[in-house]
């Protein structure tokens with residue numbers, strides 16, 4: 001994983017798995033746990049990339065991904081972010 005990239009964890013198991021088994025190691029990491037819904041996760045990750053001007057990695061389950069596929073329409077906005 002590129003050093004400068006942030007990580008965003010989806011709600012449901014990704015954030016729980018990281019909490020139980022992950023090694024944080026100072027990694028810049030974001031979650032949406034204040035709102036437990038699995039909607040809007042991709043949108044949040046894209047917003048993070050735009051606001052931090054960094055590329056990031058989103059760990060997301062298939063159901064949460066399907067809940068927010070419209071967010072992919074914004075993907076072209078973040079293609080200039082670099083690792």
Ligand SMILES: Cc1ncc(C[n+]2csc(CCOP(=O)(O)OP(=O)(O)O)c2C)c(N)n1
Nearest residue numbers: 012013014036037038039061062063064065
């Ligand atoms: C908007 C919304 N709808 C439904 C739920 C109920 N819900 C909680 S977890 C979940 C499934 C998540 O599956 P996935 O994204 O594949 O992640 P997994 O936990 O399986 O890794 C659902 C439907 C929710 N939390 N929010």
